Amino acid sequence: MISQAEYSKEKKVGEGTYAVVYVGTKQSSNRKVAIKEIKTSGFKDGLDMSAIREVKYLQEMQHINVIELIDVYMAQSNLNLVLEFLPADLEMIIKDTAILFTQADIKSWLLMTLRGVHHCHRNFILHRDLKPNNLLLAPDGQLKLADFGLARNMGSPQDFLTSNVVTRWYRAPELLFGARHYTGAIDMWSVGVIFAELMLRIPYLPGKDDIDQIDVTFRALGTPTDKDWPEISTFGTYNKIQFYPPPSREELRRRFIAATENALDLMSGMLIMNPHKRWDPIQCLTNQYFVELPEPTTPADLPQLNKK
Amino acid sequence: MSGTFQTQIMLSRPYLTREQIKRAQQNTISDRRVYNQKRISVFKYLCDMCVQFKFPRRTLETAMYFYQRFYLFNKFETELCYDVATSCLFLSCKQVETMKKVADLATVSLRLRSIVKVSPELLDNCKKRIFQMELRILETCCFDYRVNNSVHIDDLLVKIGKDLKLSHEVCYLAWLIAFDALKLEILLMVPQHTIAIAVLKIACELTEGVSWPNVRYSLFESDELSVGEAYFDIINFFINVFDLSDLRAHVPNNLRNVGIETFIELKKQAGLEKGLKEPENVSSDPYVVKERDFTIQERRYVLYGKRISDENKPIKQETKKEKV
Secondary structure (H helix, E strand, C coil): CCECCCEEEEEEEEECCCEEEEEEEECCCCEEEEEEEECCCCCCCCCCHHHHHHHHHHCCCCCCCECCEEEEEEECCEEEEEEECCCEEHHHHHHCCCCCCCHHHHHHHHHHHHHHHHHHHHCCEECCCCCHHHEEECCCCCEEECCCCCCEECCCCCCCCCCCCCCHHHCCHHHHCCCCCCCCHHHHHHHHHHHHHHHHCCCCCCCCCHHHHHHHHHHHHCCCCCCCCHHHHHCHHHHHCCCCCCCCHHHHHHHCCCCCHHHHHHHHHHCCCCCCCCCCHHHHHCCHHHCCCCCCCCHHHCCCCCCC | CCCCCCEEEEECCCCCCHHHHHHHHHHHCCCHHHHHHHHHHHHHHHHHHHHHHCCCHHHHHHHHHHHHHHHHHCCCCHHHHHHHHHHHHHHHHHHCCCCCCHHHHHHHHHHHCCCCCCCHHHHHHHHHHHHHHHHHHHHHCCCCCCCCCCCCHHHHHHHHHHHCCCCHHHHHHHHHHHHHHCCCHHHHCCCHHHHHHHHHHHHHHHCCCCCCCCCCHHHHCCCHHHHHHHHHHHHHHHHHHHHHCHHHHHCCHHHCCCCHHHHHHHHHHHCCCCCCCCCCCHHHCHHHHCCCCCCCCEEEEECCHHHHHHHHHHHHHHHHHHHC
């Protein structure tokens, strides 16, 4: 089967450590796509692990709230991943002060994020890098989880995992303590922080470095005790940290002025220190918050970036 | 043709039948005996590497799959096979999350191959060859990460054994048998959980007082013919070379009397050999007949046939219109 090339690269739109991203076209359907060309030369350890993970986990996942991997191809000796073209991300929206958004909009974005995370977790995949920058927005308003370069499957309980995952501000307390065994709860923590950020429109827990992150996190949410998290004292660094009391409900209400009681419940559920008690996607998706008014905005009606 | 570019689309077929494998190897292996000899020494070499790095068995299993798969579609040359094997191991480490630095792998690899004087230059060249092969291996697997991802023989063996309430002793024996299965082409024919069922069955039949529970294989997402393929492949292996097998070297005390005759007896009792149905078109199936052309500029790999048919649709309509 030999014909004209199926993909054309039109414009370079970005360059990361392991790939160059182009906007291109899929000829047979005239569909606009993003093409990630994986750099193969000059790497210390061959084909980058992120590229492998991206293919490995996106290949099998097909969900409206997860970015679609359309194709994988070799061009000469370069590996190319063809992905859905998604021009905006949630970080751009949050930062763009010209855009106003409502509680219904926040509910809609959170709902789509949770659906995507639920789909990953029910397929035993941890995303491990959830942040507004990795939640991309399609022209029809759908939000999609992207960048699976750090993802991995949940594996066996005895597997050792690295705690050096997730962008600092969105890192769960067990990771801050260097846990080598963890679960989908780390993704849920990130979603909780993103939820808070959507309401505040500034990053909720912006630590300056890894040590500061511990301080910022516990100052905002209280230092966990072994009463509500018995295993906590097994972490070596636990005894060295400053003790802060948890915030009262009133303090949370003052910080998140527009949030309803159900919204605060949901956020606090995702930000429970003990990962065993932290809410999972099903608990979150079935929470009253998504039942009460206002209804989540229809994706197509969500605010979009103003086209320049 | 008008375009200067060429493209090719290929559907992944991670498992093939015995005849399909043979047909593909006709293009790549000129001397079957040499290939088989080398495969045994490569397996030994990969085992040694895995022992050195304390890799779990799934790393070895995946490397063996990659190695054998590679030579279905790439010419076999004796000089290069250890480099290919090292590259397969390197990739399998990434696949099953037991990562190691390429420099570490290359150093141990050269040492195990008794290369005494390792200059920095030699090491660098070795690393380069590992990298070069990496993408080619993935290409021969059509970048299909559905296999060798989370299903591995040893994991599944324990899970299925537990489910069938088999004793620790039986499962341990199955685990020993499964090690020999890694040397076989059965890895390319049926998925790992099917091999796990087959070795559990053999282990039950070898253990006195235990009989194989008559279960429907569909409960474990497998089927009679696939399990049969694995079962007979492994039994035949022991009938042919039991004395050289790892099972013989590690057989538990209560099974000291197991020998070739035991397996001949098992085969007799199992009746007619059952296995995967051979398709009729093996000799005309371009997937195994045609040599892979890695010079085509755009080589695409897909997992679902639907994608290919979807793309073909509009093209067909257009040609019809032109004819009219």
